[in-house]
Amino acid sequence: MATSHSTITANTGTTTDRATRTRHGALGTSALRPDGLPKVQGRFAFSSDAWADNMLWGATLRSPHPYARIVRIDTSGALAINGVSAVVTADDVPGKLTYGLIASDQPVFARDFVRYAGEPVAAVAADHPETARRALQAIVVEYEVLAPLVDAEAAIDSTRAAIHPDGNVIRRQRIVRGDQQLVGEVVVEGTYEIGMQDQAFLGLEAALALPDDDGHGVELFVATQWLHEDQKQIAACLNLEPSRVRLTLGGVGGAFGGREDISLQVHCCLLALVTKRPIKMQYGREESFFGHIHRHPATIFMRHHADRDGTLRRVESRLVLDGGAYASTSSAVLINAVTHVQGPYQCENATVDGYAVRTNNPPCGAMRGFGVVQACFAHESQMDKLAAACGISPVDIRLKNAMRTGDKLITGQVVESVAPVERCIRETAALPMPEPLPEAPDPLQIPGGSGLTARRSNIRRGVGWGVSIKNLMYSEGFDDYATARCRLANGVATLQFATAEVGQGFVVLAQQIARSVLGVDTVLLEPISTDIGSAGSTSASRQTWMSGGAVDGACRLVRERLFATVAEQNGLDPLRLAIDGTDVVDTMGALRVPVADATRGLSFDETFEHHHRKTEELDENGQGNCHVAFAFVAHRAVVDVDPDLGLVKVVQVATAQDVGRVLNPLAALGQIEGGIAQGLGLAVMEEIVLRDGKMRNPSFTDYLLPTALDAPDVVATMIEEPEPQAPLGAKGIGEPPCISVTPAIVAAIRAATGRELPRTPVRPQDIVFGP
Amino acid sequence: MSNEFYRLRVNGVDHDVRDAWAGESLLYVLRERLGLPGTKGACEQGECGSCTVIMDGEAVCSCLVMAATAVEADIVTVEGLAVDGEPTDVQQSFVDAGGVQCGFCTPGLIVAVHHLLDRNPSPSDLEIKEAISGNICRCTGYGRIFEAVRQARDARAANKG
Numbered sequence: 001m002a003t004s005h006s007t008i009t010a011n012t013g014t015t016t017d018r019a020t021r022t023r024h025g026a027l028g029t030s031a032l033r034p035d036g037l038p039k040v041q042g043r044f045a046f047s048s049d050a051w052a053d054n055m056l057w058g059a060t061l062r063s064p065h066p067y068a069r070i071v072r073i074d075t076s077g078a079l080a081i082n083g084v085s086a087v088v089t090a091d092d093v094p095g096k097l098t099y100g101l102i103a104s105d106q107p108v109f110a111r112d113f114v115r116y117a118g119e120p121v122a123a124v125a126a127d128h129p130e131t132a133r134r135a136l137q138a139i140v141v142e143y144e145v146l147a148p149l150v151d152a153e154a155a156i157d158s159t160r161a162a163i164h165p166d167g168n169v170i171r172r173q174r175i176v177r178g179d180q181q182l183v184g185e186v187v188v189e190g191t192y193e194i195g196m197q198d199q200a201f202l203g204l205e206a207a208l209a210l211p212d213d214d215g216h217g218v219e220l221f222v223a224t225q226w227l228h229e230d231q232k233q234i235a236a237c238l239n240l241e242p243s244r245v246r247l248t249l250g251g252v253g254g255a256f257g258g259r260e261d262i263s264l265q266v267h268c269c270l271l272a273l274v275t276k277r278p279i280k281m282q283y284g285r286e287e288s289f290f291g292h293i294h295r296h297p298a299t300i301f302m303r304h305h306a307d308r309d310g311t312l313r314r315v316e317s318r319l320v321l322d323g324g325a326y327a328s329t330s331s332a333v334l335i336n337a338v339t340h341v342q343g344p345y346q347c348e349n350a351t352v353d354g355y356a357v358r359t360n361n362p363p364c365g366a367m368r369g370f371g372v373v374q375a376c377f378a379h380e381s382q383m384d385k386l387a388a389a390c391g392i393s394p395v396d397i398r399l400k401n402a403m404r405t406g407d408k409l410i411t412g413q414v415v416e417s418v419a420p421v422e423r424c425i426r427e428t429a430a431l432p433m434p435e436p437l438p439e440a441p442d443p444l445q446i447p448g449g450s451g452l453t454a455r456r457s458n459i460r461r462g463v464g465w466g467v468s469i470k471n472l473m474y475s476e477g478f479d480d481y482a483t484a485r486c487r488l489a490n491g492v493a494t495l496q497f498a499t500a501e502v503g504q505g506f507v508v509l510a511q512q513i514a515r516s517v518l519g520v521d522t523v524l525l526e527p528i529s530t531d532i533g534s535a536g537s538t539s540a541s542r543q544t545w546m547s548g549g550a551v552d553g554a555c556r557l558v559r560e561r562l563f564a565t566v567a568e569q570n571g572l573d574p575l576r577l578a579i580d581g582t583d584v585v586d587t588m589g590a591l592r593v594p595v596a597d598a599t600r601g602l603s604f605d606e607t608f609e610h611h612h613r614k615t616e617e618l619d620e621n622g623q624g625n626c627h628v629a630f631a632f633v634a635h636r637a638v639v640d641v642d643p644d645l646g647l648v649k650v651v652q653v654a655t656a657q658d659v660g661r662v663l664n665p666l667a668a669l670g671q672i673e674g675g676i677a678q679g680l681g682l683a684v685m686e687e688i689v690l691r692d693g694k695m696r697n698p699s700f701t702d703y704l705l706p707t708a709l710d711a712p713d714v715v716a717t718m719i720e721e722p723e724p725q726a727p728l729g730a731k732g733i734g735e736p737p738c739i740s741v742t743p744a745i746v747a748a749i750r751a752a753t754g755r756e757l758p759r760t761p762v763r764p765q766d767i768v769f770g771p
Numbered sequence: 772m773s774n775e776f777y778r779l780r781v782n783g784v785d786h787d788v789r790d791a792w793a794g795e796s797l798l799y800v801l802r803e804r805l806g807l808p809g810t811k812g813a814c815e816q817g818e819c820g821s822c823t824v825i826m827d828g829e830a831v832c833s834c835l836v837m838a839a840t841a842v843e844a845d846i847v848t849v850e851g852l853a854v855d856g857e858p859t860d861v862q863q864s865f866v867d868a869g870g871v872q873c874g875f876c877t878p879g880l881i882v883a884v885h886h887l888l889d890r891n892p893s894p895s896d897l898e899i900k901e902a903i904s905g906n907i908c909r910c911t912g913y914g915r916i917f918e919a920v921r922q923a924r925d926a927r928a929a930n931k932g
Contacts, residue, residue: 041858042881202819707905711900
């Protein structure tokens with residue numbers, strides 16, 4: 001297979017662009033993002049920066065109890081406060097009382113029961129955030145506190161009555177494939193736990209709602225991942241025509257899955273309609289922890305059967321994902337977990353049983369990696385156990401079983417995607433190892449950092465591996481299409497789409513596509529809003545493929561019209577025309593016309609919808625072509641550990657990622673480095689700690705995030721084998737970086753300490769006292 | 772009440788703050804009263820550095836400063852760094868090196884890096900990491916941010932040479 005290869009050494013940022021002839025700013029170059037300058041100058045308007053004359057501040061009252069019956073709500077004390085304009089509860093919701101991405105099971109405001117600590121009960125509008133805060137304190141809610149269901153197993157075994165009309169099991173999915181009795185020559189097993197991770201995007205939930213004068217519509221500026229899905233859910237709850245709920249993307253300060261569900265959208269719009277004034281709502285950090293869903297904590301049992309030489313024969317697994325109080329995307333997260341649980345390895349036989357359950361813990365849903373993160377921690381921990389049992393290296397066990405294009409998943413689906421798993425592993429292994437820790441290191445280089453807690457002589461170094469497979473786009477028959485519009489006039493292209501730019505850089509990619517397809521330099525972007533058809537969600541590593549495909553399609557339609565016009569003017573067959581640089585050229589003749597000249601006084605305007613190929617639902621045995629495409633990645637982690645103190649410093653992460661084609665090397669590297677930091681967080685520090693359903697650490701003081709001193713050196717290689725299915729040859733690159741890095745780091749800690757470490761994040765006590 | 776006010780000096784300009792609740796943070800007053808929303812708030816606890824401003828030459832978290840206590844101080848925000856609207860060397864290096872993704876942490880980082888390079892024009896890589904370890908970035912994993920700071924550092928050194 002013909003492949004090209006661009007290596008990026010992340011430490012130095014030196015890049016080797018393969019296309020030296022490529023025009024600056026076109027596809028394949030490290031074009032600079034158009035929002036970069038406003039962002040560094042503080043001029044970029046995030047949703048929290050929105051402001052309107054005469055606006056009021058909205059705030060939300062939340063349940064302090066994980067499970068309780070609401071006996072009575074008295075809002076009169078709040079309404080009596082000077083400066084308070086409105087208090088709303090479930091009784092004021094004019095339309096549907098619930099919302100949800102897949103099942104509509106989450107109340108706009110709790111009415112009869114609260115099912116998690118932090119559930120919204122009421123909202124107020126006031127003239128100042130402090131007035132709003134006092135108004136919340138003045139609302140009296142009488143609760144009959146109930147014993148919360150916080151144990152996921154108890155949600156399955158029917159020992160507890162249903163805590164929601166939809167029941168305590170959100171979804172169960174089995175995968176039954178091949179020989180169900182097969183016992184391998186070598187059998188290894190384990191039970192693995194993954195903690196609850198938070199997206200911890202920096203830009204807190206915020207929105208500004210402007211009511212229409214007639215009271216029958218609203219305009220919302222909001223940070224979200226999917227404008228049209230928000231629009232649909234808001235309109236239903238407010239009993240408005242969807243066309244009367246107009247959304248414009250406010251600047252988004254990160255998302256990572258945490259903005260896929262509704263948070264303050266309905267509350268903010270409802271307060272605007274009730275008060276007939278603009279409403280600004282903005283969560284604080286603590287409220288943000290309560291206000292959005294998290295990564296599912298999971299318990300995964302796995303048993304691997306293999307031949308003595310390490311050839312994988314059968315996987316058995318039981319997965320339990322705690323979905324918390326409401327369904328969110330739990331059913332889709334579960335499908336991702338069960339269908340990826342064998343990892344990027346060929347395996348003929350599988351016996352898998354997965355549950356996503358409802359409890360009175362905080363709701364869980366989408367976070368970067370979406371179910372595959374949990375599955376990967378289990379299967380990669382198992383691969384290391386299998387390697388040890390077979391007496392071969394972690395690299396060799398993975399190479400021996402590496403999936404190839406044409407192999408079948410445990411769902412029976414043929415992997416038609418380019419599947420360079422072996423290359424990912426070999427090229428990662430070929431990346432340089434870090435220097436040894438110096439004999440007299442700077443305190444900042446050692447575990448524990450500047451506190452001078454670890455002694456040099458105590459520090460042990462370990463190396464660990466992780467490899468993963470991740471589906472791209474939505475699954476199970478869902479048509480998550482994307483729409484884009486392109487206008488070309490006087491040599492300037494203008495693009496319009498509803499694709500949520502959350503930081504990933506779609507805005508620069510869209511410009512690059514237009515430059516390459518149309519031969520223009522100037523590409524303007526319309527505001528991102530519901531004024532055009534849906535682009536689907538910025539999630540599932542899908543926007544480069546889907547919205548990129550839509551922009552590419554719209555630009556190509558415009559180019560056809562441009563060629564037709566030029567051809568007619570010159571008496572040529574339009575099929576002879578092509579774009580070369582910024583010119584239209586006759587590939588069989590001498591004609592060369594600058595695009596700017598060819599479009600003078602003309603305007604072409606085309607809209608295109610990109611749909612991926614159809615997928616199907618799984619049958620009761622978990623068989624079916626449920627996914628669109630796949631991407632692969634390998635990670636090797638090097639850590640220094642002080643085993644006595646349980647302190648870890650991640651020294652280096654090496655990675656080779658299957659990207660299809662690199663469209664913007666700088667932006668791609670940013671995704672890889674950023675994903676690795678998030679996976680590092682889940683490996684060694686990030687966890688929402690719950691006690692009886694209540695969060696113990698909803699703040700950045702207590703929920704630890706990787707800082708500049710925690711970030712490892714990253715050495716990255718991107719493997720370019722263009723994906724035939726993908727409109728631009730490029731696979732999504734957002735999720736893979738954060739998936740197998742977590743098990744790689746934990747494996748490295750195991751290697752340094754000899755501990756079993758079946759749980760992530762690894763805590764100091766696990767290293768010091770664990771088995 | 773209506774005659775009560777205090778005066779803040781921000782980016783070289785005096786602003787009268789009138790009818791304000793005395794409990795307001797400097798971050799709130801900058802953003803909501805003085806029309807300077809470039810400074811961001813993300814944790815309200817001084818943990819993330821998004822709200823970093825320079826107060827009398829020191830980098831501080833404006834979420835932790837009561838605005839009314841800053842009356843004697845000379846305050847510089849991200850909006851006050853540029854000269855005649857042109858980006859500073861640090862701002863330009865963040866754009867060029869890919870140090871910006873969602874951009875929410877960026878204004879605080881830009882201020883922190885200016886503060887670092889003004890004190891220490893040639894920081895080592897480790898000193899760079901330490902200096903910005905109070906600024907959380909959730910998108911980039913910091914790699915391109917380190918590169919941006921190195922570029923700004925090296926360009927300043929080259930200009931002096």
